[in-house]
Amino acid sequence: MSNQSSADSDWTDHIRRLMTSLKLSQADLATRLGVSRPTVTRWMKGSHEPTSASYLAMGNLLGLPDAAYFWERAGVDPSNFPATKLQGSISSLRVDLRDFTLISGKKLTRGIVDSKSNAVILPLLNITAYGDRIPPGPHVTLAQAEVLDVLMAPLSWCPHPENMLCMHLCGDSMAPLIPPESILAVDTGITDRAQLDKKLAVFSHREHGFKVARLQRLASSDILVSANHTDLPVDVTDQAKWKAVGAVAWWVSKDALPQNVDKN
Template identity: 35%
Template sequence: MTVSRWERGAQAPSAEFYIELGNLGGKADCWFFWRHAGLQTADLMRVLPSRSPRYVLASAFAHLDTAIAGSGGKGKTRQEARLVAIPLLKVSAGTHGEEGDKLLDLSEAPAEEMIAAPSQWCPNPAHTSCLRVKGHSMTPTIPDDAIVAVDASQTDHSQLDNKIVVAWDAKRGLS
């Protein structure tokens, strides 16, 4: 594999070479190469010693009021909501015919705001983020400009059969 073939787009380095280039690149450039090798920060977080999680519990949303919807009948007691904060990323995935953002690792994307969701809806809050979808090919299930939650904790392809997934392609970006 020569650098000139890589520059022309004729042949990309193997994952092993990308990892080596990342090791040589040092702290500032390592993730550029490691992402192309298929590594993601979420993969490393699963095997590293526990750190403070990226999610926030309901105490962070103390200023929010909890409303209980219903018929107005008596007998309902107010339960404290257990919420998690899910970042809405400044990236979008494109459906068929639309290009998504070129970002390879969602954990590197900046958040434009946070969305509070009940903890029961989000089993893996440390690995969950939200992003927008561009295009109409998933309508009516996912309309243009919809916000979807992405749980990046599952990376085993066999466990993702019959699921809606976000994938990355070098030419089309996130889709």
């Protein structure tokens, strides 16, 4: 975001209270949010405002009711949550998840989030992970990514809520496990390859963009293996070129439309 005058930078007081509440130093907050220490320093001075993604992450660190300020600064419509506690259900979300199916086999219906549940607001970024060998358009890095929309999910779905983000999936390389055009929730707090071994993960290449598949660590190489075995494995051994973005925590996809039945 562009520079702001110190008179308008009330975010500094809220960030200071956040750090006090969670007993975090500026360095601690930078680490938790995945930003640099100088970035936090500029926020505290009021010279630069946090990005929408950083506001969402800070809100997720706090949880309701204290998260409301940060989520509003990120552009989330405050009518989506009361000032004191989250109430309602998945059907009240800004992104209507009634049209989605959780791939664990459960249908997302009313009642999954009740008045006693904690929730996390996740940024849906303008980045796309792909499965086949041809990237879907120009590569947008995480640093360049913008928030297109937000999703709300139960806290229990988000092991590291401040590190969660969402992205689109393009292509059928993960079918039938993950249908094309799904939305992936990625836990960027898990990037160690030993932890990602045999898990669904997203990797990033500076030229080829984001790749999603299951990581398999072999004796002398790391490869990504797609669910659709018509797609060849991808060698991601070179850590200078292939960076681990995080583990796929869960995903949602649109229900398949029923096929027309020929009654003749």
